[in-house]
Amino acid sequence: MTIDGITAEREQSSPPSPWRSSRFRLFFTARSTSLLADGMLMVSLTTAVLGAGYGAAGVGYALAAWMAPIVLLVLFGGVLADRFTPQVMMVGADVVRMVAMLALAVLLIGTEVRLWHIMALLALSGAATAMFQPGLASLVPQVAEDIQRANALLRISEAICTLLGPGVAGLLVAYWDVAGSFVVIAAAYALSALGLAPLRKLGTVRDESDDPIWQRLATGWLEFRSRSWLWGVIAVWAVYGLFVFGPALPLGAALLTEQHGASGYGWIASADGAGTIVGGLLGMRVRPRRPLVAGACAMFCFSLNPLAPALGWSFTVTAATGVVAGCGFAFWGVMWATSVQSHIPLAVLSRVSAYDVAGSIMVIPLGRALAGPAADSFGADRVLLFSSVMGVACILVMLSIPAIRSLGRAPKERAGADGDAGSPAGAG
Numbered sequence: 001m002t003i004d005g006i007t008a009e010r011e012q013s014s015p016p017s018p019w020r021s022s023r024f025r026l027f028f029t030a031r032s033t034s035l036l037a038d039g040m041l042m043v044s045l046t047t048a049v050l051g052a053g054y055g056a057a058g059v060g061y062a063l064a065a066w067m068a069p070i071v072l073l074v075l076f077g078g079v080l081a082d083r084f085t086p087q088v089m090m091v092g093a094d095v096v097r098m099v100a101m102l103a104l105a106v107l108l109i110g111t112e113v114r115l116w117h118i119m120a121l122l123a124l125s126g127a128a129t130a131m132f133q134p135g136l137a138s139l140v141p142q143v144a145e146d147i148q149r150a151n152a153l154l155r156i157s158e159a160i161c162t163l164l165g166p167g168v169a170g171l172l173v174a175y176w177d178v179a180g181s182f183v184v185i186a187a188a189y190a191l192s193a194l195g196l197a198p199l200r201k202l203g204t205v206r207d208e209s210d211d212p213i214w215q216r217l218a219t220g221w222l223e224f225r226s227r228s229w230l231w232g233v234i235a236v237w238a239v240y241g242l243f244v245f246g247p248a249l250p251l252g253a254a255l256l257t258e259q260h261g262a263s264g265y266g267w268i269a270s271a272d273g274a275g276t277i278v279g280g281l282l283g284m285r286v287r288p289r290r291p292l293v294a295g296a297c298a299m300f301c302f303s304l305n306p307l308a309p310a311l312g313w314s315f316t317v318t319a320a321t322g323v324v325a326g327c328g329f330a331f332w333g334v335m336w337a338t339s340v341q342s343h344i345p346l347a348v349l350s351r352v353s354a355y356d357v358a359g360s361i362m363v364i365p366l367g368r369a370l371a372g373p374a375a376d377s378f379g380a381d382r383v384l385l386f387s388s389v390m391g392v393a394c395i396l397v398m399l400s401i402p403a404i405r406s407l408g409r410a411p412k413e414r415a416g417a418d419g420d421a422g423s424p425a426g427a428g
Contacts, residue, residue: 246367
């Protein structure tokens with residue numbers, strides 16, 4: 001592997017900025033509002049469940065009710081997005097999520113709310129999220145000519161909304177009412193739907209076949225497994241989710257709070273978010289010849305995330321490692337999304353993206369569930385140290401796969417469909 005293979009190259013004629021496309025601006029606004037709503041949900045939900053007297057176990061049940069439909073239905077979301085266009089599915093999903101949040105607000109205002117009421121509405125919201133998520137990958141190549149910069153801007157927005165969402169929800173709960181926070185979440189989903197609605201005229205490649213849904217799923221699977229770079233990354237990512245992402249959050253949060261206090265942990269988490277913003281900015285400027293190699297090398301930095309609490313580093317060093325880890329993770333995200341959107345045909349992109357999402361998240365809940373028993377048996381610091389080593393090992397395995405190492409930039413990035421940004425182009 002040469003240095004030239006992973007360093008940036010300045011292209012002689014860069015595509016127009018995504019901001020020049022009015023459709024990208026609409027999409028960016030819609031995505032940002034939905035991300036803000038997602039960021040608010042955890043604080044609002046926790047406050048509502050605890051306030052209703054169902055304790056920490058109730059919070060866990062409610063989160064499971066929201067997460068389970070996403071895992072179970074996301075593949076069908078990809079099929080339906082390719083059949084009815086991503087924009088239609090995403091607008092419908094936002095409307096359903098808005099209704100679910102408004103219903104939850106009404107329940108919290110009215111009579112005593114039951115836990116099963118909360119779980120049912122969150123399950124409905126989770127099912128809608130499963131319909132929403134796969135279409136994201138298909139819309140980006142159609143609203144922006146410069147796919148990489150568009151993904152970088154979206155990654156920056158995600159980082160900012162992740163930082164702001166809990167704070168906004170906390171202020172609403174403290175100075176207004178928990179039901180009011182759900183009203184604001186519903187309004188954010190409504191704004192997302194309004195931003196996506198004008199995109200109905202995109203030149204989307206629809207799957208017009210009469211095949212049954214199982215056959216459509218099989219087509220997506222064939223497209224997924226036919227690309228060894230694609231399934232190779234997801235296979236490694238599943239192991240990474242089990243041994244790194246799974247234990248890192250619950251055990252890392254517990255150790256960091258013990259070592260630096262609750263406020264210290266909050267600042268360290270903010271440092272991680274700041275690093276994510278930096279990684280997104282780098283993703284806008286750096287254009288490596290082999291995006292997956294560059295992104296995987298950046299992911300070596302993420303192993304610092306579980307390593308810092310495992311070794312009990314000082315607050316300053318831990319915060320600095322948070323910035324570096326967040327930067328590496330965000331840069332990988334930009335490189336990965338750009339590679340998928342540039343190399344997969346639009347007609348099957350939503351289905352392939354659904355397999356990507358499913359493979360990436362399915363094992364993380366298992367990793368988190370096993371983190372507690374493992375910490376009791378071996379100690380939280382040793383489990384996190386093992387996670388750090390596994391993180392490095394997984395990236396080394398990823399880089400050892402020839403198809404991943406050799407995947408270059410698409411010969412021609414798809415152009416956005418906006419009149420002021422160019423016409424659509426496929427890179428299948």
